[in-house]
Amino acid sequence: MVIVLIAMVFGFAETPAPNGAAVPMLRKNIKNLTSTELQGLRDAVKAMKALPASDPCSWTFQANIHNTQCNHSVSYWLPWHRMYLYYFEKILVSKSGGKLKGLPYWGYDNSAETTFPSSFYPTTYGASISNPLYHTPRTNVTSSTFALNFASTDPSPSNSNLSFNGFSGTLQSAPHNYVHVAIAGTMVTFQSPLDPVFWTHHCVIDRLWEKWLALGGGRANPTFDSTWMNQSFSFYDIDAGCKLVSKRVQDVLNPLAQLNYQYVEPIVFLPPQRWWRWFELLPPIKFRIPKDLPFAYLPIPLPVEIDPQDLKNLLTALSKTRNQINVVLKFRVLSGKSLPAPVDVIGISATGQRAKLATLAVFGIRNQTTTAHTGEHANTFELTLAPTVSRQFLNFIRTGKANLAFIPDMKGIRIQPNLQPFTMRLESVVVMENAPVDKTGKRIAQ
Secondary structure (H helix, E strand, C coil): CCCECCEECCEECCCCCCCCCCCCEEECEHHHCCHHHHHHHHHHHHHHHHCCCCCCCCHHHHHHHHHHHCCCCCCCHHHHHHHHHHHHHHHHHHCCCCCCCCCCECCCCCHHHCECCHHHCCCEECCCEECCCCCCCCCCCCCCCCECCHHHHCCHHHHCCCCHHHHHHHHHHHHHHHHHHHHCHHHHCCCHHHCCHHHHHHHHHHHHHHHHHHCCCCCCCCCCCHHHHHCEEEEEEHHHCCEEEEEEHHHCCCHHHHHCEEECCCCECCCCCCEEEEEECCCCECEECCCCEEHHHCCCCEEEEECHHHHHHHHHHHHCCCCEEEEEEEEEEEECCCCCCCEEEEEECCCCCEEEEEEECCCCCCCCCCCCCCCCCCCEEEEECCHHHHHHHHHHHHHCEEEEEEEECCCCCCCCCCCCCCEEEEEEEEEEEEEEECCCCCECCC
């Protein structure tokens, strides 16, 4: 199936609804909202905030869904949040008095649009009317000039992945986690959706998923995985009287056909000619690192060593594949709930060659004993390196020794006094191979 959204000279063409179908919800860049649409957004947020917290369609209740149910595993965080946004969007549009067509997004994947959306910053608008899009605390957003660092919102590293899990893991680290930590305040808690900017943030994440698929080259959802396809999640649907309904992942993979929303930009989808799947190249590797990493110690390069036998096994495995590789660094948090600032992870070879490997941003750690979850809401987390830097890091470690430095990105960051100390430990490294598979998920001989 090919879906083409064609940009017109004075706007964009909306895909017409089939006979009898509802007009699609239209997701626009927040900076391109008309004055009427922006007022509709304000009115809708205000109306949702006015509902009692016990009402499933209220602002507080919707935020608490994220607090209690969000799934941040590499496999499911994208489809879970797609469903979350979809049901929230329907409530939002219904409360806008017909002014709003869909959920807007913040286009920070464009280097010219990293400044915080102006409509979300002032405490008032118009004739000193309280602005429902303003929120506090946003620790680092202290003026309308606050801007994200495009080096960490650039989608190029995640887009370079061919497999869904590689893309999902890299995207989760940056820009997703980075934006939460860069804004801080409520955005680094379980109830981050209380901040209206959360929804514009996750809207662009959903859009980046669509744009990644449109790049082709075998980039595709893992439809061969029946467990993934049949996983269901439940949300409150305003069209069902704000009662609980369920959808499977396979029910939300085509936004226009299945969920009746679209983005106002040209996106072309081509059917995949092949699929790519993650395979563990060899068992997890234990790297020796001299100490745990308190935030205050992070900028100092740390020597990393690999056991000689593990190194031999790694080099042998790498010599047998030319496929994309993802290095996944697995950490355990020993104290603290979020990093005080985003951190650039720098690899340093034995000869002094340096390369930025990734942006590390951690938030939402529940406690230091939780083991029931994977992802941000546990005491363990993963950092997925993009394919190019994965190969570079493995080249650095070929001698058995290298260095890692964790350099805080302090652009626009305000370190709060009396902040809970944050300490983490690198526990293991997993090397994943992206190999071609057929539509059933079976590996294709190369």
